[in-house]
Amino acid sequence: MANFNLRKAEPKDVPDILRLIKELAKYEEMEDQVVLTEKDLLEDGFGNQPFYHCVVADVPAEHQKVEGYSVIGFAMYYFTYDPWIGKLLYLEDFYVMKEYRGFGIGSEILKTLSDTAVKNRCSSMHFIVAESNKASIDFYKRRGASDLSLQEGWRLFRIDKENLLKMSAEE
């Protein structure tokens, strides 16, 4: 199967994007964590000030292996900033449906994103991988990625809404 098309996501892709987000979350055993809705995705990605950008991979009708789906992969990304080196591209989600792996679609998506990063004068592309996800870690390391948590001791910290509210109330 050689035919696939990579393109910028459009509002009509939102239901497929959410479906693929949930599939990826399921693969990471975190499906119950997804609270995002189609409405959120539409407002946040296609309004005046998008919080994210998306590329999708679709296949023509004759190559559909799974009934009814032509959008079979996606990547969600946005631009961040490092005050030492400037603009970065942050890869939030990256997924190709199981039935469509092994055809170079993932590699092509990553190439497109890297090209986007370089064209936007980003010094680096950042992302998070679960340490248990050996397949993905190998995939990225083969492509020259390095593990900042292991090599430089980076730890991602988070405050969730409840504590965020408490913190914002402190004077």
Place this chain on the structure above:
Amino acid sequence: MDFTIRAATLEDCKDISRMILELAEYEKVSDQVKITQRDLEQDGFSKNPFFHGIIAEVPEHHKSREGHTKVGYSLYFYTYSSWKGRAVYMEDLYVMPEFRGKDMGKALMSKVSQLGLAAGCTQLNFTVLDWNKSSLDFYLKQGCWDVTSDLGYHCMHCEGDALEHLAQGDL
């Protein structure tokens, strides 16, 4: 001690640049800072800023040994969680050593939390280096949790030559 927390303006970039270098020195990596005051002005204060800043300022009679009244800052930007939606990322948080212990760090972080919540964010994320025990303790006390420790998420990146090769489709 009296201090105010306010949004950063273009004129603050000189002091932000100074304090970025001070923070890099504190983290023992000041040779890695490539961004200049001019870059900050362009990247943070043009039509589509890549980051936002807030400043902690003291009155003239409390100025630092070297005569500075802008004595702390935070840089943040909006990101997106494919599970939860809008999020805010605190990239830098810094208070000059002679002004620590007066809750300015907490006040800066509180301001970022307020702004994030106002923008519809449900989480605040940031990175801490694993050797930075005093910062780790401070954040854990504020109700933050260590995503790298608890979920095994590693921060990875693809930069410089590796990014260029990826963009060209080399493997």
